Amino acid sequence: MPILTILWKFKYWIAIAVLSFLWLGQIAYTNHLSGKLKVADAKCAERINKVNGAYQGAINAWRTKVSTVETELEAERQNIKIQFRDIKHETQKVITQRIYTDCKLTDDGMHIAEAARIAANSRKSAGPM
Template identity: 60%
Template sequence: MIKTFIAKFYEAVIIVLTAFLLLALIGFGVQTWRASHWKAKFNSADAACVERINKVNSAYQSTIDAWRAKVFIVENELEAERNNIKVEFRDIKHETQKVTTNIIYRDCKLDDAGMSIAERARIAANTRKPP
């Protein structure tokens, strides 16, 4: 009776261990499949991200190259203009038609409003436009 009990006990232990091993293998297989599935998704997302980065970098680089070409053209034009500039020195002489020796308006005393009117009249006389 004890031998049959021990045999049944060992049989039950073997069945439980076999079931546990089977469940562990199934769980390990599922986890491996999930890990490889997510790894593939992350790799494809990483590839898409790298592709977008490369596209942005190529657009940025082409824009920089276009600006460099424009700057090169402008620099050449500027250098050509610098070479065309000729400096000419002349003596400037002013001849006065009339020399004023008698200052008439030295003792003129105006307040602020009068000076403002006089200044506007001077500007109008110089620009030939009304104030």
């Protein structure tokens, strides 16, 4: 019994020693696991770089192709704009020019024009195109 009385007398110091031992053990185990994590992370990064390196050439080729197509598309857009300007300019010239200033029809001409108007209005429309 004398051992129990001695232990009971120093119960706080024994509890502090046991808890300190557990705490130090936990720190050592955490350091061990962090070392394993660093090794695994390095291996994972190596594998990712290896896979990325394999696909990087394909990605670069695709980017080059896209930039080439974009350049061609932009050139084609410029051509279309120039053609559109030409057509628009020509159309404006055609619309603004006055071709007929006076319309002088004889009686025979009026008869033919009236017959054409009646024929055009009597036809059934085919609908919108």
